[in-house]
Amino acid sequence: MAEKLLDVKNLKTSFYTHVGEVQAVRGVSFSLNKGEALGIVGESGSGKSVTSMSIMKLLQFPGKIKDGEILFKGEDLVKKSEKHMMSIRGNEIAMIFQDPMTSLNPVYTVGDQIMEAIIRHQGLSKQKAKKKAIEMLKLVGIPSPEKRVDNYPHEFSGGMRQRAMIAIALSCQPDLLIADEPTTALDVTIQAQILELMKDLKEKINTSIILITHDLGVVADVCSRIIVMYGGLVMEEGTAEEIFYDPKHPYTMGLLKSIPRLDLGQKKRLVPIEGSPPDLLKPPKGCPFAARCPYAMRICVEERPPYFYVNEGHRSMCWLLHEDAPDVKVETGVKRGIA
Amino acid sequence: MNKVNNNVLLEVKNLKKYFPVRKGFFGGETQYVKAVDDITFHINKGETFGLVGESGCGKSTTGRTIIRLYDVTDGEVIFDGAELGKMRESELKPFRKRIQMIFQDPYASLNTRMTVGDIIGEPIDIHNLATGKKRQEIIYDLLERVGLNKEHANRYPHEFSGGQRQRIGIARALAVEPDFIICDEPISALDVSIQAQVVNMLEDLQKEMGLTYLFIAHDLSMVKHISDRIGVMYLGKMAEIATSDELYTKPLHPYTQALLSAIPIPDPEVTRAKQREVLEGDVPSPLNPPSGCRFRTRCKYAMAKCAEVEPKLKDVGGGHMVACHLMDK
Ligand SMILES: Nc1ncnc2c1ncn2[C@@H]1O[C@H](COP(=O)(O)OP(=O)(O)OP(=O)(O)O)[C@@H](O)[C@H]1O
Ligand SMILES: Nc1ncnc2c1ncn2[C@@H]1O[C@H](COP(=O)(O)OP(=O)(O)OP(=O)(O)O)[C@@H](O)[C@H]1O
Ligand code: SF4
Ligand SMILES: [Mg+2]
Ligand SMILES: [Mg+2]
Numbered sequence: 292m293a294e295k296l297l298d299v300k301n302l303k304t305s306f307y308t309h310v311g312e313v314q315a316v317r318g319v320s321f322s323l324n325k326g327e328a329l330g331i332v333g334e335s336g337s338g339k340s341v342t343s344m345s346i347m348k349l350l351q352f353p354g355k356i357k358d359g360e361i362l363f364k365g366e367d368l369v370k371k372s373e374k375h376m377m378s379i380r381g382n383e384i385a386m387i388f389q390d391p392m393t394s395l396n397p398v399y400t401v402g403d404q405i406m407e408a409i410i411r412h413q414g415l416s417k418q419k420a421k422k423k424a425i426e427m428l429k430l431v432g433i434p435s436p437e438k439r440v441d442n443y444p445h446e447f448s449g450g451m452r453q454r455a456m457i458a459i460a461l462s463c464q465p466d467l468l469i470a471d472e473p474t475t476a477l478d479v480t481i482q483a484q485i486l487e488l489m490k491d492l493k494e495k496i497n498t499s500i501i502l503i504t505h506d507l508g509v510v511a512d513v514c515s516r517i518i519v520m521y522g523g524l525v526m527e528e529g530t531a532e533e534i535f536y537d538p539k540h541p542y543t544m545g546l547l548k549s550i551p552r553l554d555l556g557q558k559k560r561l562v563p564i565e566g567s568p569p570d571l572l573k574p575p576k577g578c579p580f581a582a583r584c585p586y587a588m589r590i591c592v593e594e595r596p597p598y599f600y601v602n603e604g605h606r607s608m609c610w611l612l613h614e615d616a617p618d619v620k621v622e623t624g625v626k627r628g629i630a
Numbered sequence: 631m632n633k634v635n636n637n638v639l640l641e642v643k644n645l646k647k648y649f650p651v652r653k654g655f656f657g658g659e660t661q662y663v664k665a666v667d668d669i670t671f672h673i674n675k676g677e678t679f680g681l682v683g684e685s686g687c688g689k690s691t692t693g694r695t696i697i698r699l700y701d702v703t704d705g706e707v708i709f710d711g712a713e714l715g716k717m718r719e720s721e722l723k724p725f726r727k728r729i730q731m732i733f734q735d736p737y738a739s740l741n742t743r744m745t746v747g748d749i750i751g752e753p754i755d756i757h758n759l760a761t762g763k764k765r766q767e768i769i770y771d772l773l774e775r776v777g778l779n780k781e782h783a784n785r786y787p788h789e790f791s792g793g794q795r796q797r798i799g800i801a802r803a804l805a806v807e808p809d810f811i812i813c814d815e816p817i818s819a820l821d822v823s824i825q826a827q828v829v830n831m832l833e834d835l836q837k838e839m840g841l842t843y844l845f846i847a848h849d850l851s852m853v854k855h856i857s858d859r860i861g862v863m864y865l866g867k868m869a870e871i872a873t874s875d876e877l878y879t880k881p882l883h884p885y886t887q888a889l890l891s892a893i894p895i896p897d898p899e900v901t902r903a904k905q906r907e908v909l910e911g912d913v914p915s916p917l918n919p920p921s922g923c924r925f926r927t928r929c930k931y932a933m934a935k936c937a938e939v940e941p942k943l944k945d946v947g948g949g950h951m952v953a954c955h956l957m958d959k
Contacts, residue, residue: 335792335821434911448912449685478684478848480909483892487908505822508851508894512901531898547896549826551855553878554895558855560833563826567791625897 293324296466296499297346302359304338304345313571315341315354317523323467328493328500330510330531332546333520334568339503342520343469346501347386348376363467382412385460387453389472394456395444401428401455402440405462412463427458432484450481457488464496471503486513507550511535516604519543522569522579529605538624539599539607542580547624578610586611586619637675639810639842640696645669645705645715647688647695651917663916665691667866668705670943671951673810678836678843680857680874682850682889684913687863689846693812696844697729698722709810727757730803734815736795740787746773746798747783753805772801776831793824797831804835812844817852829856850893854878859949862886865916865924868943871951882952884929923955931956 304316316338323329331339344350346361348368361368363384368376380386388394396404405424409415415423421440428436431454444452453473460468470489474482490513492498502513510517510531517534519527519542527540538544545564566583569575575582581591591610599612610616648662666688673679681689694700696707702715714725733739740749750769754760760768770780776797787795796816803811813832817825829852835841847853853860854874862870862883870883881887888909895901911928914920920927926936935955943953 334823432910450912478913479850479892480684480888481912483894483906483908484910486894487906506894507822507896508901511896511898512894535896535898546823549823550896551851552895552897553851553854553890553893554897554900556875556879561826561830561855563830564823565827567793567824568821627899 295322296325297323298362300360302345303357304341305355305357307353307355311572314574315523315571316345317574319525321518321525321528323499325499326493326497328502328514330514330517331501331503331520332505332507332510332517336568337520338523339520340471343471343501343503347380347384381408382463383465384467385463385465387456387460387470387473389475395452397444400441400443405459408459408462427462431458431488450477453477453485461492465498467499469501489513522574523571524579524608527607533605535625536627539601539612540609541584541586544622544624638672639675639710640673641708643670643706645695645707646703647691647700648703661917664866665916666695669868671861671868671871673842673844675842676840677858678845678856680853680860681844681846681863682848682853682860683863686913686916688866689863690814693814693844693846697731697812727806728808729810730808731812731814732799732803732816734818736792736799736819739799740795742787745784745786749798750802750805753802757806759806772804776801792820793827796820796828810842814846818847850889865913865919867924869953876950882946883954884931885925
């Protein structure tokens with residue numbers, strides 16, 4: 292049995308705004324093993340970033356964890372003080388954000404920022420830390436790292452900054468790396484470099500990764516397990532193969548059908564998911580996807596479905612899996628073995 | 631492709647667009663960003679021409695220069711037989727009606743203080759196309775065409791979702807019954823599940839109204855889906871032009887090959903089995919592009935000649951155009 296690193300249990304996070312409580316995360320549970328890469332995909336506004344910010348305890352005002360546990364190495368982070376969290380952040384847990392410019396400090400050189408992390412977390416001397424910083428820049432594929440180490444962030448291109456961020460995140464050899472849309476702002480050729488790097492880390496230093504993205508190609512490539520979020524809840528969880536080839540939730544199916552495939556010859560009309568996502572100020576009481584679901588039944592509007600388990604690791608929050616549900620013919624996912 | 635015929639609607643010939651940037655504190659020599667540097671292509675009536683390439687390669691500049699949001703530095707833009715490049719503003723007016731543009735950001739591109747009805751009606755007023763009841767009917771009809779309804783006319787942009795706002799932008803572009811629409815990243819800001827709604831709508835409108843599109847995007851999967859032919863740009867140059875099927879099945883330029891190989895496929899077994907050729911390094915600065923072939927600094931096939939001579943865009947058969955010295959053999 293693989294060792295569990297993170298166990299999020301029934302996490303609920305809300306923003307208490309002047310117009311009311313925005314229930315961004317409404318009861319999310321998942322766990323992550325050592326050395327595993329978990330993908331989080333889902334609709335914009337479904338609570339992916341809020342989930343990761345809750346784990347880091349970096350929620351912006353007026354956000355608050357309302358309920359639930361975040362067990363990291365068996366200890367509940369929800370109960371930890373800010374002081375304790377500061378010793379965990381950038382040490383045992385590191386995070387890469389979508390926009391590297393907001394998280395690199397413009398007045399310090401890239402090298403200084405990596406060294407700071409190394410000195411703080413590994414207690415090396417300044418000299419040794421600089422050597423290590425150059426090594427890290429080399430590892431993330433920055434050309435002539437001996438020179439680049441003395442550059443300021445603005446002297447780096449977008450892709451290089453993102454790699455510098457990753458270098459900082461990894462300088463502390465974290466047990467867990469949370470990457471929130473790490474490649475969205477990058478070109479595909481640079482994205483490919485970053486993804487290769489993340490796969491390497493997982494292999495070489497057994498880092499666990501949570502990768503948040505809207506790009507289904509990216510999760511298919513990097514992640515062994517995937518959770519699909521919608522309306523502040525996990526709609527479906529499974530292995531990459533289960534999610535892509537045998538999805539059990541209509542939102543997952545809809546998502547897969549709405550994207551074009553580069554590698555397939557024939558041009559099929561795309562099948563969009565009609566409508567738009569729910570307002571989390573007044574979340575629907577039943578299934579959050581009911582308003583857009585082609586299979587919605589009366590119960591879907593009235594009562595939130597529980598999780599139905601296809602097998603131990605594959606669950607779906609959908610009434611269609613109830614034994615009394617009518618036997619509708621649902622769409623399947625991606626067909627195996629084409630292309 | 632069956633949609634392709636011999637009627638050329640737009641011909642872009644040796645188009646250049648340079649932006650001046652001043653160097654040093656005391657003036658000194660003026661440097662130029664050669665955002666678009668001598669590109670040639672054409673678009674047939676009724677087809678969709680896709681334009682792809684990495685950030686900063688000049689896609690938006692190409693679109694904006696065609697529609698004369700920017701002045702032309704050099705070259706020609708021939709639209710339906712007329713050369714727009716050197717026209718004065720007054721001469722351009724009829725073409726400003728026939729050519730419309732849809733922008734990337736549905737949030738920023740709509741005037742937030744105007745009602746949706748007035749946003750769509752504004753171009754009708756500018757071109758004196760209709761007034762009163764007739765104008766209102768046109769607006770209602772457009773709203774329905776883009777999947778909204780007439781009740782929406784009195785509301786404001788902030789009351790709509792991203793996908794709906796993009797529909798409003800499209801309705802506005804359609805209001806003057808254009809022939810040609812430049813779509814600059816029209817879906818990039820939208821959620822995956824909403825992108826398909828907008829793309830399908832663009833395809834339907836094209837069929838109903840006989841529109842021609844220039845579709846700019848960096849998502850090659852979507853561009854391939856919507857386009858009949860595709861142009862691949864690199865650092866202000868056109869690297870390759872082919873039908874969308876041929877570009878995918880038979881890419882000839884090393885840059886196109888690298889681009890295609892970098893794209894992850896949403897299918898775990900297929901994408902993990904894919905031979906990935908990771909392109910090293912970053913895109914060079916357009917202020918100081920490499921000599922010869924601009925791709926040579928990242929190209930694994932680069933030869934001595936590549937640094938010395940700029941490869942010309944040449945037809946290698948059936949309209950498949952490539953700018954690479956490897957084609958000379
Ligand atoms: N500071 C805030 N104040 C109020 N509401 C917020 C705040 N931050 C996030 N939210 C709300 O929380 C919900 C979840 O947001 P979150 O950023 O987690 O979405 P996401 O899944 O990461 O989406 P995306 O794919 O667009 O990044 C949204 O409805 C959002 O409007
Ligand atoms: N108004 C301007 N003044 C100066 N330089 C400009 C201007 N507009 C664009 N550029 C430069 O011209 C080059 C091409 O920019 P352009 O916006 O056309 O790229 P793009 O291919 O559309 O990129 P993206 O995918 O990021 O939208 C870039 O180097 C850019 O910085
Ligand atoms: S011309 Fe030379 S450098 Fe340019 S793409 Fe072809 S082989 Fe590469
Ligand atoms: Mg987010
Ligand atoms: Mg652009």
